[in-house]
Structure formats: C-alpha cells, structure tokens
Amino acid sequence: MRKLVNSYLTHSTVILLSAAFIFTIFFNGCFQGTVSDKPPIHLNPNMDSQKKYKPQSLSKFFINGSSMRMPVAGTIARGDLRSNSEFFLGKDAAGNELTSNPLPINEKLLVRGAERYNIYCSPCHNNNGDGKGLVQQKGLLPPPDFLSDKVKNFTDGYLYNVISNGVRTMPSYRHQILVRDRWAIVAHLRKMQGKSSASKGE
Template structure:
C-alpha cells in the first residue's frame, strides 16, 4: 500500500476537524458576564435594590413624551385648577366640527345613547342597561367638561374611549351632544327672526 503526500495531508486535515468542533462547543459554553446581570422578568416586579421596593422607576418630574406636551389643562383634561370642570368648549365650534362630532358620535356613542341622545340605542333594545338621556335636566346643566371626561375616563358602566377617540374628536362629540340637547329644548326666541314665521305656521 502506498501512502502518498496527498493522502498524508488529507489525514492531517481530518484530524483537526474534531478538535475544531470541540473548541467551538467549549467557546459557546463559556460563561459570559452578561449572563450574570441582574434583570427583572415582569413589569413592576418587586425589587430589593430600591428603597420603594419597586423595580420600575418613576418618571422624572416634568417628563413628557415627545410631541405630547400638554400645558393646556382645559383642552386636554376638560378641567381648570382645583379639578373644576369647564363649561365652555375650549376650541372653535363650527359646522365642520359639528359634522365631525356627529360622525364620531354615530360610530362610538349611538349604539348605546341613541340617535337623539335619549339613551335608547340598539344595544339597549337588545337588553343592556340604558344610559341616562342627555335631555335630563341635570345633564343639560352639566358642564361640557363632564362629557369630555366621561369619554376620556369612562363613567359608570361606560369604559374609557381615550385610546380610541383623539382629544379633538372628544370635543367634537361633546359639541354635538350639546347640539342634540339644544335641538330638543330650543325656544322660539332662539330661532332667527326670518325663520320664525315658517315655524309658527307649522304649529297651527
């Protein structure tokens, strides 16, 4: 049997393969400092490191998300100092805003509150508890901030819509609710003079 130089090189190369595989295996099993770092597996997990016992750190005072500085409390919360609910809608209300409010109302509110705000929407007709009518005196007298806060934070059986309805649309819905209330309780004196004769004729 002849064992040439080529065969010798092949045998020598093959002998290194097990050594290389063993080296890579050992390298993968070697301890790394990253494995020893303290870490928390769950949000708000308890901690013995911090004095308050919580792993999550509170935000630095005055911290706001980029693009979300909310310095106008009346607009973003419907309140002023002392948590007093505002009565006036803190944005311009025109036909465009009311149309937007009607559209959003029909999507989010109408199923329970009904088309006229009487609390007799389709969900109620299917057996769910009715919400109060917007036309009750106490709700007609409620400040506009009440409706904005109800949409934002939920009220009674109604859950929060803050994640579904942007701030602008919450005020638009509030304006439309006011329009609904006004439509059911307007007086003849509230109607422009040039239209009154037509309405008076319909009442005869």
C-alpha cells in the same frame, strides 16, 4: 499571443457580466406581482432593512426579556407634555370642570363630532340621544336621555370627562377617541340638546 488571450478574456468577461445583468433584471421583473414568503430581491439595500425590535417582541438583551422600554424617569416625549389642562383634562387651573368647550365651535367641528358620535356613542345612546340604542335593546342598563334636564345641566367639562374616564357602568373611551374628537362630540351633544356651547360661561 498574450495580447490575443487578454483581449479574448476581456471580451468573454464583458459578455458574461452583461448576461448576468440581463438575467438579474429579467428575474427581478418576474418576481414582481407574484406571491412569495421570501423577501424581494433588493439590488441596492441602501440601509433600508436593519435589525430592529417590533412592538411587544421578546428581547434577549434586556433583563426583563421585553423589547419595550419605559420612558426614562423625569422625561416627556415630544408632543406629550399635555400642559394645557383645559384641553386635556376638561378642567380649569383651579380644578373646576369647564363650563364651555375649549375649541372654537364651527361647522367642521360639529360635522366631525356628529360622525364620531354616530360611530362610538350611538350603539348605546342612539342616534337621537334618547338612550335607546341597539345595545340597550339587548339588555344593557339604559343610559340616560341626553335631552333630559339632568344631562342638559352637565357642564361641557363633565361630558368630556365621562367620555375620557367612563362613568359607573359606562366604559371609558379614552383609547378609542382622540382628545380633540371628544370635544367635537361634546359640541355635537350640545347641538343635539339645542344648547350652544359656543358662548363662554354658559
């Protein structure tokens, strides 16, 4: 008798478990592709979701109430050393502006420079560099013509610094344009001026 009950129990447990399994799979399938504000059912969480701070969120843990931390004094994050002053500052060791582009000038760099120029500079400086872009037509102080002798005589390092730090009424583009792309734009400007920046000491 006991044997019978036992086998009956095991039997029904197996059926129940299988039903639960099929049910879960079925509903899991149903939830896919539908819009929901609840997190999806995640059968094997595998430490995928963990408590964390999102950028600029509040924190009750840190005394100033912010989850964002300053880097520890005297430390530098990997890849942020920026020891190459020519590349990052456009200046040589003595602090003089570079007369030529620190990157090798090739087709790829020029294509990239033209693309970035048309995105970031042309609204004011115009596609051809004459300074009569759309923004200027709306009343902005006219930027100088890139084909003028004044701009032709600027060094590559100076042009790089204008993009990085802005100049007088022109804003800085350091946050929008990566360092490498700023040099690509400088190369493009030189090409526009019919001036090659490939040769050193020009």
